[in-house]
Amino acid sequence: MMPSNGRMRQPGSQEAFTEQVDLQTDKNKRKIAQLQKDNKDQRRKLKELLEGDEKVLNDAFAGRKGERAAFKNKSGYAAIQLTDEQLGDLKNKLNSSRHENAAKQKQLEELQTRYDQLVKDTDEAMRTDAGESETAAHLRQLENRLDKAELKCTEAVTIQRTYNQIKSHLIEESLTYTNRLDAMEQQIRKTQAELLEVQRIATEAELAQKNAKNELKKSEDKLQRPTSPQEDLKDRLSEQDQSKIDMYNEAFSRIKEATGASTMQEVVERFSSQDETTAHLEKMKQEAEQHTAKLREEKSRLSKEFEEMKYSGEAKTSA
Known part of the structure; x- marks a missing residue:
């Protein structure tokens, strides 16, 4: 390699470099x-x-x-x-x-089931025609039960018709008794009012009679003529005494007109009979009310029996 400063290598460094290159090459x-x-x-x-x-x-x-x-x-x-x-x-x-x-297996099983049922139905139909199958026996049982149900139905219709007749009769009677009770009550109220009026008039008449007797006795004692006729006594009475007598006679006339009696004894008897009539009417009213209650109870009992028979018939028919 060349030095970085560009100067020529020295002979010693050249050998080292060569060795280094050789080593690197071998490596x-x-x-x-x-x-x-x-x-x-x-x-x-x-x-x-x-x-x-x-x-x-x-x-x-x-x-x-x-x-x-x-x-x-x-x-x-x-x-x-x-x-x-x-x-x-x-x-x-x-x-x-x-x-x-x-x-496909399911379809095959369904087809096999249908086939088995078809074979069974065919056999059942053949046995039914011969009257030997369970269906035929069951059919006969159903026919017998149907006949019994029809009889029960006819019986129920008859009972219902009778019940309706009794019911109508009871309703008519209840209406009649209601009217009769109303009439009785009205008659009782009227009789009681008449009785009170007659008792008032009778009391006034009795009081007037006593007063008249007292006045007459006083007049007789005063005149000392106990055997003289009433007309002579009337002439000697004062105008006030005469007015009282006239008032008492008018009251007695009103009592006779109201009661239809002609004497005081008949007036007393009529009062007694009025009391008996009122008691009789009260008794008749109570008896009528009791009879009406019995009719209502009988109607309720018949209605209950009819409903039980009707439900019993329907249950047997459905069974």
Whole structure:
């Protein structure tokens, strides 16, 4: 190498430089030789590897030249990848074939089931025509149950008709009793009002009679003529006494007109009969109310029995 200052080397330094160059050259040669050797070894290993992959492929595809041709000039890794792809395709085809096979197997089973049912139905139909099958026996049972259900239905219709008649009768009676109760109550109120009026008039009349007797006795005592006629006594009475007598007579006339009696005894008897009539009306009212309650209970009982029979008939018919 030339010095950096461009001056000529000295003879001693030239020899050293030459030695250094020779050493470097030998070193490079050894390195090149080693690299050549390494390259040769790598080529040998690669050849062995390729020959090994080739051997593996030949062994794997022994007797299958057509398939082996697809892996020509391919490494083991590439062959594995291609094999994986082909294996995936084969798995997909296998799964598709299995699915198709399962569908066909299911269809075959359905056809076999239909065939078995058809054979069974044919045999059942032949036995039914002969009257020996379970269907025929079941059919006869259904016919018997239908006959019984029709009888129950007819019975239920009859009961319903009777129930409707009884119900209508009870409704009419309940309406009649209601009207009769209203009439009785009205009559009781009217009779009670008349009774109060008559009692008031009777009280006034009795009081008037007592007053008249007292006044008459006083007048008789005053005149000392107990055996004289009433007309003579009337002439001697004062105008006030005469007005009282007239008022008492008018009250008695009103009592007779209201009660239809002609004497005081009849008025008393009429009061007593009014009390008995009121009590009788009250008793009739209570009896009518009790009879109405019984009719309502009877109606409710008949309705319940009819509903039970109707539901019982429907349940048996549906069974």
